[in-house]
Amino acid sequence: MTDIVFNHATVRERADMLTFLRLCSERGLETVSIWGDEIAKVGETDALSVLNDLGMTVSGYNRVGPLAADALDRAEAELERAARFKADHVFLFTGGLRENEKDLSCARRRIEDLVGSVLERARNIGVKLAIEPLHPMLTGDRTVISSLSHANSLCEALGPGIGVVVDVYHCWWDERLAAEIEGAGSAGRLFGFHVNDWLIPTRHLLTDRGMMGDGIIDLRGIHSMMRRAGFEGAVEVEIFSTDWWSREPAEVLDIALDRCRCLFNRE
Amino acid sequence: MTDIVFNHATVRERADMLTFLRLCSERGLETVSIWGDEIAKVGETDALSVLNDLGMTVSGYNRVGPLAADALDRAEAELERAARFKADHVFLFTGGLRENEKDLSCARRRIEDLVGSVLERARNIGVKLAIEPLHPMLTGDRTVISSLSHANSLCEALGPGIGVVVDVYHCWWDERLAAEIEGAGSAGRLFGFHVNDWLIPTRHLLTDRGMMGDGIIDLRGIHSMMRRAGFEGAVEVEIFSTDWWSREPAEVLDIALDRCRCLFNRE
Numbered sequence: 056m057t058d059i060v061f062n063h064a065t066v067r068e069r070a071d072m073l074t075f076l077r078l079c080s081e082r083g084l085e086t087v088s089i090w091g092d093e094i095a096k097v098g099e100t101d102a103l104s105v106l107n108d109l110g111m112t113v114s115g116y117n118r119v120g121p122l123a124a125d126a127l128d129r130a131e132a133e134l135e136r137a138a139r140f141k142a143d144h145v146f147l148f149t150g151g152l153r154e155n156e157k158d159l160s161c162a163r164r165r166i167e168d169l170v171g172s173v174l175e176r177a178r179n180i181g182v183k184l185a186i187e188p189l190h191p192m193l194t195g196d197r198t199v200i201s202s203l204s205h206a207n208s209l210c211e212a213l214g215p216g217i218g219v220v221v222d223v224y225h226c227w228w229d230e231r232l233a234a235e236i237e238g239a240g241s242a243g244r245l246f247g248f249h250v251n252d253w254l255i256p257t258r259h260l261l262t263d264r265g266m267m268g269d270g271i272i273d274l275r276g277i278h279s280m281m282r283r284a285g286f287e288g289a290v291e292v293e294i295f296s297t298d299w300w301s302r303e304p305a306e307v308l309d310i311a312l313d314r315c316r317c318l319f320n321r322e
Numbered sequence: 323m324t325d326i327v328f329n330h331a332t333v334r335e336r337a338d339m340l341t342f343l344r345l346c347s348e349r350g351l352e353t354v355s356i357w358g359d360e361i362a363k364v365g366e367t368d369a370l371s372v373l374n375d376l377g378m379t380v381s382g383y384n385r386v387g388p389l390a391a392d393a394l395d396r397a398e399a400e401l402e403r404a405a406r407f408k409a410d411h412v413f414l415f416t417g418g419l420r421e422n423e424k425d426l427s428c429a430r431r432r433i434e435d436l437v438g439s440v441l442e443r444a445r446n447i448g449v450k451l452a453i454e455p456l457h458p459m460l461t462g463d464r465t466v467i468s469s470l471s472h473a474n475s476l477c478e479a480l481g482p483g484i485g486v487v488v489d490v491y492h493c494w495w496d497e498r499l500a501a502e503i504e505g506a507g508s509a510g511r512l513f514g515f516h517v518n519d520w521l522i523p524t525r526h527l528l529t530d531r532g533m534m535g536d537g538i539i540d541l542r543g544i545h546s547m548m549r550r551a552g553f554e555g556a557v558e559v560e561i562f563s564t565d566w567w568s569r570e571p572a573e574v575l576d577i578a579l580d581r582c583r584c585l586f587n588r589e
Binding site: 152156157158159160163190191192194195196201202204205227228229230233253255256257260271272273276 | 419423424457461462463468472494497500523527538543
């Protein structure tokens with residue numbers, strides 16, 4: 056059986072964090088991925104106590120970033136909160152270009168330096184950082200790291216304590232995907248695997264991701280690449296979608312669980 | 323002075339091909355990029371005669387494809403028409419996945435074989451083929467070639483008579499861009515350079531491209547990469563945009579000319 060983890064973002068519009076934790080626990084799930092802003096909404100004490108009462112653990116903590124010049128103090132607070140939730144890894148959200156900035160290479164060098172600074176703090180606090188390259192259509196606006204190759208090179212340069220999360224939505228189109236997953240696996244840097252689907256047509260750059268099976272991504276094929284590269288972690292469902300956000304959270308979780316079991320447990 | 327070429331797509335909604343040719347000629351432009359379907363609308367005889375009367379030449383001819391199994395006969399007809407218009411190069415539009423197809427690697431191998439077959443016909447007819455890698459957000463739907471690296475490798479494998487067109491919209495995010503432009507230049511494979519801009523926010527995957535200067539692409543920087551790689555051709559304006567399509571074609575051309583002169587003639 057492949058373990059399944061839900062990212063709270065999948066049902067965040069209609070289920071607060073406490074509801075989300077209970078819905079996951081009722082379905083026999085033991086691990087979740089969570090968001091700092093959603094913790095703040097329900098209060099950290101309540102969030103931690105429900106998490107512990109249900110005996111659940113945290114996979115990914117969202118997030119550190121965007122990485123502006125003043126981001127380091129805020130980053131430290133997020134890293135410390137992630138540590139209190141015993142998260143397996145913390146997502147780095149690089150953010151995009153500055154206002155009126157057009158030199159992408161220069162922005163990349165600046166952000167890479169900032170990632171290095173955040174990593175030092177993360178090592179001191181004892182949490183791992185995860186880079187999730189975002190789809191090229193989000194370059195400049197929300198990220199400057201648009202490929203797994205770039206993320207892998209950066210991790211290689213920075214050393215221990217940082218790895219990658221492969222989200223099929225962001226990486227599926229890349230002709231280098233199999234090679235880069237293999238490379239990340241050999242280096243022990245595959246921290247997570249996120250699933251959803253690419254819809255045709257896609258009507259919005261941020262909020263029109265599909266439920267697994269409704270789009271054109273070869274989810275089984277990419278999952279096999281992950282397994283061959285030595286990844287033994289869970290499949291994490293993360294769907295940003297106004298359509299799915301409008302539906303009953305319990306129903307969304309049940310449909311996603313069915314799809315995951317059908318797609319990932321036959322192998 | 324950098325030569326400027328307009329692609330008819332930029333004003334196609336309100337200017338038929340004959341109007342487009344006259345508008346370009348009135349502005350002192352001597353070269354255009356054209357579309358087979360727009361030729362068909364006004365009739366090939368009239369299109370050719372206005373083109374010749376105005377003393378204009380054709381840069382890019384759109385297009386051969388999508389490359390389905392039955393595409394070769396249609397491809398041959400397009401290549402022959404492109405030859406009658408003495409086009410410098412003909413665009414290959416690969417198309418995406420078949421219905422229900424999910425194996426992108428397999429689709430890529432199939433399309434690469436078809437490109438090889440089209441190339442044989444193009445060589446016989448005496449026209450050059452151009453691959454324009456499309457943005458990864460169009461993968462599966464409209465293309466299977468999503469990076470300049472992939473296009474370059476394919477050209478390398480297929481030999482003479484095929485090259486690449488670099489459209490900033492599709493390639494600007496790629497951390498390999500400078501290296502791949504340099505590689506294509508060394509191999510004599512840089513057939514064209516298309517400009518427009520990436521808007522924040524982008525509201526539609528196909529029809530929300532920006533006017534040069536309105537977005538976040540480092541147009542001067544990428545133009546310099548092209549020049550350093552030995553490209554001496556024109557800057558071609560190609561904007562797919564419901565906003566710009568709704569405006570007066572003459573006004574669109576004038577604004578684009580101003581922007582191009584400001585951006586590309588200071589170097």
